[in-house]
Amino acid sequence: MDLNLAQPIEIMDKGLFDEFLKKYPPEISEMTFTNLFIWRDYYNYLYMEYNNHLLIFSKDYLKKHKESISKNPETLFFLYPVGPTPIQIIVDLFELLDNIEIHRVPESLINKLETRDDISTLNIKWKDDRDNWDYVYEKDKLISLSGRKLYQKRKWLKVFQENNDFEFYLCSNERLEDCKHLQIEWCDMNECKKNPDLEEEHKAINYARINYEQLKFKGGILYVKGKPIAYTMGENLNQDTAVIHIEKALAEYQGSYQAINNLFLKYCCEAVKFVNREQDLGDAGLRQAKSSYNPHHMVKKSIIYREA
Numbered sequence: 001m002d003l004n005l006a007q008p009i010e011i012m013d014k015g016l017f018d019e020f021l022k023k024y025p026p027e028i029s030e031m032t033f034t035n036l037f038i039w040r041d042y043y044n045y046l047y048m049e050y051n052n053h054l055l056i057f058s059k060d061y062l063k064k065h066k067e068s069i070s071k072n073p074e075t076l077f078f079l080y081p082v083g084p085t086p087i088q089i090i091v092d093l094f095e096l097l098d099n100i101e102i103h104r105v106p107e108s109l110i111n112k113l114e115t116r117d118d119i120s121t122l123n124i125k126w127k128d129d130r131d132n133w134d135y136v137y138e139k140d141k142l143i144s145l146s147g148r149k150l151y152q153k154r155k156w157l158k159v160f161q162e163n164n165d166f167e168f169y170l171c172s173n174e175r176l177e178d179c180k181h182l183q184i185e186w187c188d189m190n191e192c193k194k195n196p197d198l199e200e201e202h203k204a205i206n207y208a209r210i211n212y213e214q215l216k217f218k219g220g221i222l223y224v225k226g227k228p229i230a231y232t233m234g235e236n237l238n239q240d241t242a243v244i245h246i247e248k249a250l251a252e253y254q255g256s257y258q259a260i261n262n263l264f265l266k267y268c269c270e271a272v273k274f275v276n277r278e279q280d281l282g283d284a285g286l287r288q289a290k291s292s293y294n295p296h297h298m299v300k301k302s303i304i305y306r307e308a
Contacts, residue, residue, distance in 0.1 A: 001096045003076075006046035006057070009037055011214050013047070020054045020082045025238035027106045027299050029134045029278040030079065034215045034235055035245060038204040043077070051092070053083030068101055069127070069305045078102045080109055087112050094122045094306055102304040104132060110302050126302040131282035134299035135290045136241065137275050142293065143265050145258070149294045153258055160255025164224045168263040171219030171233070176209050178228040179221055183209075186248045205246055208233060217245070220264040222256065229253050230260035234268070242269040243276040 009017075017033040029035065036045060036056065042065075043058045061077040062068040068075035080102055081089035086109060093100055110126055113119060141147070145154035160166070169175055183205055192198040208215065217235035221228055230249035237243040244264075249256035265275065274296065280287040 001050060001092075003046075003048070003057070003059075003097075006048040006055070009040045009045050009047055009056075011037065011211055014214065017047075017054070024082050024084070026082075027108065027238070028104050028301060029237065029243045029245075029276050029299075030104050031082070032235060032237060032243065032245075034208065034217050035243075037211070037215065038207040038245075041203065041207075042200050050081075051083075051089065053081040053086065053089045055081055055089075062101070068099075069303065070099065070101075070308065072099050074099055076100045080105045087116065090304060091116065091118060091122065091124075094124055100306070103129065103301075105302045105304055107300040107302070110304075113304070123307045124304060125307045126304045129301045129303050132279045132301050134279055134301075135277050135293070135295040136297050136299060137277065137293055138296045139242070139265055139269060139272055139275050141296075142275055143262055145262075147294070149292075153293065156255035157258040157262055158255070160253065160259040164253065166259065167223045168260075168267070169221055169223070170268065171212065171221055171231070173213075175221050176212055176219075178223075179209055179219065179231045180206075182221075182228040182231055182250075183248060186250065189250070208246060218264075218268045220260065220268055222249075222260045222263060224253060230256045232260050232264045234264070236272065237276055240272055241274040241276050242272045244278065 014033050017036070021031065021033065026032065043061045045056055045058055047054060047056045055078065057076055057078040059076060062075045063073040076097065076099060078093065078100055080086055083089065090102060090113065093102070105126070145157060171179065183202065187198065187202055190198060192202050212219065217233060219231065219233040222230040232244060232247040234242055234244040247257070247260065249260055269275065276299065277290060280290050
């Protein structure tokens with residue numbers, strides 16, 4: 001395996017990625033071309049085809065942003081292989097390469113890996129990556145916010161609806177300019193320049209907006225008296241599930257987050273049963289907020305590594 005054959009992810013690679021992901025639908029929020037493309041600079045992703053599988057990896061993500069389990073800064077960061085026999089390819093990777101970790105591995109693949117007889121020979125281990133588990137909700141319940149547990153969310157949505165003269169639109173070229181100005185305003189209010197993570201997110205959002213037509217995902221924007229106050233962007237993850245990549249609202253408009261979520265799911269996600277709202281990244285506030293919406297289930301992910 002010659003990793004030097006790998007290439008950076010570019011917008012013209014969308015067809016190849018979509019072909020693999022349509023044939024082998026993902027469970028995890030990271031595994032869409034949109035997500036991989038807009039975060040490609042942060043991860044410094046490379047990709048290549050190997051034995052009918054798509055391999056996506058980074059040579060320096062663990063050196064720049066996160067310590068590897070082995071604490072070796074040269075450890076390669078892989079996502080799980082996309083293709084017909086990903087478990088075999090995972091075993092191949094550990095046989096052929098030193099100092100690798102495979103991240104964001106869904107529970108379904110871990111269950112299959114457990115049945116292999118050769119994992120102990122290779123000292124292959126895995127550990128939960130709780131900070132990156134995805135929160136998945138029933139779409140209809142997110143729209144209705146019914147039930148005692150969601151009373152406060154329902155109340156905020158009602159407050160917004162009763163106190164604002166609002167309009168909702170699907171994103172188009174002219175609406176994307178409003179998304180741009182709203183994102184800048186949101187960043188100013190939340191001091192993105194003082195927060196490296198928000199700065200990286202801002203860069204990823206700009207890539208999403210600039211390449212909106214080519215990426216072919218969906219967006220919605222909410223106005224109050226003609227002023228853009230919230231927007232969101234998402235797409236289908238698989239046949240049953242949509243994934244929300246971006247959601248921003250001006251907090252001064254009470255209930256704006258509940259409103260943009262409600263309207264987008266009503267008018268842009270009709271065909272799915274579930275909504276994946278991605279992970280909490282270990283942030284306590286974000287974990288509390290995502291948990292408060294009463295998820296239907298979590299998409300558990302693990303890190304596969306070689307024990308020394």
